[in-house]
Amino acid sequence: MNDIPQTLAQMKNRGRRLIGCFPLYPPLELLHSFGLTPVVLWGMNGSVQNYDSSDRHLQNYTCRVARGLTGFIIDQAAGLFDALFMYNACDTLRNLPEIIATEVELPMLRLHVPALPEERTGAKGYLQDRIRSLVKDLEQFTRRPFSADAFMASTALYRKQRALCRSLDTLCAAGGIPFARAAEVLQSAHVLGVEDHIAVLEHELAHPPSPARTPGARVMASGIQAPPATLMEVMDDSGITVAANDIATLARSYADCPPAQPDPSGYYCDFYFRHYPCSTMLPAGDRRIEVLMQRVRDSDIRGFIFFGEKFCEYEYLEFPHLQDRMKDRGVATLFLEIGAEDLANLMPMKTRIEAFAEMLGH
Amino acid sequence: MTTDTAPGGFRKTSSGRRLTGIIMNDYLQLHQRAADGAFVVWIAIVVPAELFAGFDNVVYAVPESHAAMSAGKGVGTLQCEKAERAGYSTDLCSYARIDLGTALDGGRDSPTFGMPRPHLLVSNTNNCSLLAKWFDVYHRMWGVPHFILDIPFCYEEQTGADFAYIKAQFADLIRTIEELSGQRFDEARAREAVRLSGEALLYWKRFTSLAAHRPSPITAFDSFVHMAPILTSRGTAQLVEHYRELVAETEELMAQGVYPVPGERYRLLWDSIAPWHQLRKMSARLAALGANITCASYTYCIGSLEGSFDAYAYDGGDPLDWLARLQNFSVCPHGMKLRVRAMKEAIERNAIDGVVFASNRSCKVYSLMQMDQMRSIRDTLGVPAVMIDVDHADERKYNEEASFVRIEALLETIDALRGSGA
């Protein structure tokens, strides 16, 4: 998705009411059922000219996700979005709503998702209560009542979209589409309306851009965001097959989808408490390691590339253990850390990926 | 009472000596009771430790507090390096690195011989969420259960729904300890511990409020040092006694005209965690400039509700109510509007001339709104402020000269404002 502001402006011109959301797993179905088009403000780095706007507010030891999204909202939100939505995820993000509000006057809807396992006393009840309260906020904001039918229709759309995303992953794992291309199509989910994204996915699956390639060394890619396109292209060109991905903007976002039900408070209990485990979801730590190791086995993974998000403590605190577990299974690991300032010179990382691919090839 | 006054407030007072004894004794007791079979809990700094007093034989240790002490005793960098060699990023919070380095090396080089191995880990998303990931490392390494307390961040004052959610989690924690330790919880004992903490915090508030006097009889560095037993001795008579005597002693020094910065010309406020590796040096160098950092958001927040300044007194009611209501007290779990409100109060009550915002790359929750907070303080109160880079526990990330160039510029601005009659 090369020009996010232009895409958003086009949607806006077509009469869509856009709601900018962060972080990655907002209640998309619910927002959509109120006639809003949720846009997930992640990976905005390519859409900000520089970090000047965010640097007025955030120190340079803030991760590039937060700098990118703050800068994007400050520079572009006016006229594009009708509202913003955020839920709690990390220590950096929780400071952003008030910072953003110093420059951008937009309604801000918020949700606190319990960082507790489902079975803990009060966890479910609290989340249900928060969702009901969010429904009320949305009713007030959109001036329309909640509709269970509309909600069911929205969940059906997102279910279909997530299933198509997984199909594209399967195609990528079989060498049927380069990782760089698959990731571009998959990540466009965040800034396209779900209906448009479904059309893009269906087209892509029916007409993969290149003939099937001979599958190469089977690798799992992990991290908060897919790496910059040039690094993915190097992976493709080096003969690496991304046989599984554990990237938050990709598989972690669409790997699971809860059963449909007309009550959003029940639906989102399933959604958040049983979400595909992500480093940003605190109670999922144990499950995350199990799921990753299972996927390593199922997909016959030989190498693990971790695209670390510089200054993301969640990821930092997991990597040493993950690395040990991979080593125990004979999986080679490569750790690449990417910060905002690294984007200007990716050459050393390209070289390391090529060397890693060569090592796996032997 | 005897005192040897050194510039900058590092006075060898009887309270200082008592403090050393309390901390040493707390750690000795911790090791001794653990060795004798007590149930050991490692907790995040704001987990309500008073609850453990409700059990016969539960002891607790606070990794953040231990990390602060390690940094203060000069072994912070050494422990950080151990964690870094094990693969933990240098960009990770230095408390976490110190603690991981200490644990991975079996407590070696620790001023307290480390901490006894826990039976339960209790983290808290309150001050920061990374604590839950940090405690997960031990959970995986030692197979110890990990209980997370999830405290919603406050942009406004704590809501009723959040209060009930927090209280239910405390009750859950009690049940969990009962199940794991086989001990029964006695509410009356926890209530007494809460009463004692409440009383101790009233004295603490009296102590920090002495900064309103001109010249100030205390420095923020005194409050950094004396906050330690709030973390290791919560809910004890010893804590009440310590602060009661600290107040009495400080008032007596005032009566004798003994002040830490006798020629006090600049009264400053510090916004961040204490720079543990710099306490002595920084306070002495400031004193030589006639500057006194009289108060700090890190310590004036203790015992207040989010965004306020006065103590939140315990009324003798349900102890869980008081503990739950006070959960967002420290600066990190509440938003900028509330932080600014409390800071304005601190500035006005303590007649502050300037604010030092210590931007701390180790602690994003504390730091990532300081640029806007600084603008707000400057614009609404006309109080000059400066930002310096400090890591609270990793000395390698602190540049003394660069920091003092800025602090001196702040003092010059204060002089210029005085000269202009502003």
Ligand code: SF4
């Ligand atoms: S990358 Fe990490 S630190 Fe940055 S916003 Fe995401 S979870 Fe927070």
Ligand code: SF4
């Ligand atoms: S990040 Fe800040 S609040 Fe969290 S443990 Fe470190 S110093 Fe404490």
